[in-house]
Amino acid sequence: MNEVKDTRKLTQDRNTKNVLLAVVPFWDPLLPPQGISSLKKYLSGFGYNVRTVDFNVQEGFLDVYDEYFDILKRYVPQSNWGNLHNIGHFVLQNHLMAHFNHTGDQDGEYRQLVEILVYNTFFTKFSNDQVSELIEQIDVFYRRLDTFLDDLFEGTGAGVFGVTINTGTFPASMYCLKFVKEHYPHVLTVAGGNIFADQLAVGSPNYEYFLEKTEAYLDHIVLGQGELLLHQLLEGNLPANQRVFSRKDIGGRLLGFDELQLPDLSDYEVLAYPYLAAQGSASCKHQCSFCNSVAYWGDYRQKAPRQIVREMMTLFKEYGNQLFFMTDSMLNPYIDEFAEEVSRLEVPLYYDAYFRVDDHGANIDKTLKWREGGFYRARMGVETGSQHILDLIGKEITVDQTKAALAGIAYAGIKTTTYWVIGHPGETEEDFQQTLDLLEEMSNDIYQAECAQFDYYYAGQAKSDFYAPYRKRLYPEWAKSMLVSESYIVGMDPSREETYRRVYRFVEHCKKLGIPNPYSLQDIHQADQRWKKLHKNAVPAMLEFKRRDSLVVEKKKPSKYLMAEAAVQDLDDFGF
Numbered sequence: 001m002n003e004v005k006d007t008r009k010l011t012q013d014r015n016t017k018n019v020l021l022a023v024v025p026f027w028d029p030l031l032p033p034q035g036i037s038s039l040k041k042y043l044s045g046f047g048y049n050v051r052t053v054d055f056n057v058q059e060g061f062l063d064v065y066d067e068y069f070d071i072l073k074r075y076v077p078q079s080n081w082g083n084l085h086n087i088g089h090f091v092l093q094n095h096l097m098a099h100f101n102h103t104g105d106q107d108g109e110y111r112q113l114v115e116i117l118v119y120n121t122f123f124t125k126f127s128n129d130q131v132s133e134l135i136e137q138i139d140v141f142y143r144r145l146d147t148f149l150d151d152l153f154e155g156t157g158a159g160v161f162g163v164t165i166n167t168g169t170f171p172a173s174m175y176c177l178k179f180v181k182e183h184y185p186h187v188l189t190v191a192g193g194n195i196f197a198d199q200l201a202v203g204s205p206n207y208e209y210f211l212e213k214t215e216a217y218l219d220h221i222v223l224g225q226g227e228l229l230l231h232q233l234l235e236g237n238l239p240a241n242q243r244v245f246s247r248k249d250i251g252g253r254l255l256g257f258d259e260l261q262l263p264d265l266s267d268y269e270v271l272a273y274p275y276l277a278a279q280g281s282a283s284c285k286h287q288c289s290f291c292n293s294v295a296y297w298g299d300y301r302q303k304a305p306r307q308i309v310r311e312m313m314t315l316f317k318e319y320g321n322q323l324f325f326m327t328d329s330m331l332n333p334y335i336d337e338f339a340e341e342v343s344r345l346e347v348p349l350y351y352d353a354y355f356r357v358d359d360h361g362a363n364i365d366k367t368l369k370w371r372e373g374g375f376y377r378a379r380m381g382v383e384t385g386s387q388h389i390l391d392l393i394g395k396e397i398t399v400d401q402t403k404a405a406l407a408g409i410a411y412a413g414i415k416t417t418t419y420w421v422i423g424h425p426g427e428t429e430e431d432f433q434q435t436l437d438l439l440e441e442m443s444n445d446i447y448q449a450e451c452a453q454f455d456y457y458y459a460g461q462a463k464s465d466f467y468a469p470y471r472k473r474l475y476p477e478w479a480k481s482m483l484v485s486e487s488y489i490v491g492m493d494p495s496r497e498e499t500y501r502r503v504y505r506f507v508e509h510c511k512k513l514g515i516p517n518p519y520s521l522q523d524i525h526q527a528d529q530r531w532k533k534l535h536k537n538a539v540p541a542m543l544e545f546k547r548r549d550s551l552v553v554e555k556k557k558p559s560k561y562l563m564a565e566a567a568v569q570d571l572d573d574f575g576f
Helices: 002-013 034-045 061-076 084-101 104-122 128-153 170-181 205-213 227-235 293-297 305-319 332-343 364-372 387-393 399-411 431-441 477-483 496-513 521-534 564-576
Strands: 017-022 049-054 162-166 187-194 220-221 274-278 323-326 350-356 373-381 415-422 446-453 471-473 489-490
Touching: 017 034, 034 049, 034 162, 034 227, 034 496, 084 104, 084 128, 084 170, 084 446, 084 477, 104 128, 104 187, 104 489, 104 496, 128 170, 170 187, 187 227, 187 373, 220 227, 220 274, 274 305, 293 350, 305 332, 332 364, 364 373, 364 399, 373 399, 399 431, 415 496, 431 496, 446 496, 477 521
Parallel strands: 017 049, 017 162, 162 187, 187 220, 274 323, 323 350, 350 373, 373 415, 415 446
Antiparallel strands: 471 489
């Protein structure tokens, strides 16, 4: 009882009624930050004054990001670029971490580490001058971050500062927490996020070292759903001397979908984001080898489709945005009923969602109804063209199902963004060649192809323990104090260098086939024009949704056409 009383005194002294929550660089601002916006909505109901900030829409930070990657482009041979803005993040994030953690007597080791970071991703040796250019940009980034934080805290009276941490925001999150504690020591610092389910999985060496490294400036960590936990912490109902809190500290309680209100987006310029967010479920029914969704979210749970559509309409009426991004792991369990609900609306709404390869995707009667019901883009974890690797991953699908689903969804005009994992442990050259063959065979039914190297985490993934006997450190042990979170690889074929060579080859093969992986508005426009030429039922182009003065209203329903019928008839040979 005394412990709780002491905590209440502590929180009152810190004016915890004023809360500042942030998502820091670098996180892709596709949609307003949902986690901190949900926390704002919940805490506001109890009289808290909560401000949410997304650093990622600030031009100064984006300029540094662009310049950093421009330097990589200048000095890395184009043949080794691969998916530059994907694999390059590995360099940037570790460089950001090493920059502010290294001490004066580590300057030589720090520069050596930057060389190693570049080489281990692009297999290109940077000169001393080239390393200096990268370091200069990181210097600029942190100077701008200092200025932004000072301006942010000036006059706010915030007594609490919280950040959501994922892999991309990890270094800057640590820096911001440290900066705030050093300059505003009265402020209570709190962190949460999905990084505690993979890179900093609870119980892993990385997690333990992180706790040690941040002890002086990170007061508390909230694991999992944060609304109840953060509220109880700020109310003084949790022990003051405990740093980490999870559901077990509140009797296992979890807010259901019927208890959660829509996030409060009032702090954002909503029109700066291409999407608004909607959610119909949490977690996943499957456990693929590289995924941490179940570890983070727990058991799968789902909303009623009618509730999802009602919430989307509420957001549309307030902000006028027709295009939504579904934050679910997969849309499959409720797509039929959901699409039917959307198709009944007077205002056409569209949604971009993760979709698991299954037999229903091959049924054009279904996919045309989904298209009519607003399905705009299907993000599909194709992963590989090898059945051998699919089985190792635990995807529980076949290559033939992938082909049929791509064909059925594409013929309905729904964009198909495909995700591929390169270099999974056990992947042979033959397996990889089957991936290239699948790309070629299905090229016209693929709107976008994005590949990523297989990344292994010490804990959190479905098969972390399975590959533990082959686990190796990627970087020298002397770099640990700078990187904080050690990176691990699986000491099996293919090697890291061969994996990245395959990434480069994958990207070059896509270019040869004309399959895009668009990021800029110009790239997206060109990809949309290609899709319209390939598919008569193509969904509206992304640029059409950026015209806020009028609604996107299609004049005709998607329909069957002979090419689609013939193609799917051929696919019936696969037995679907």
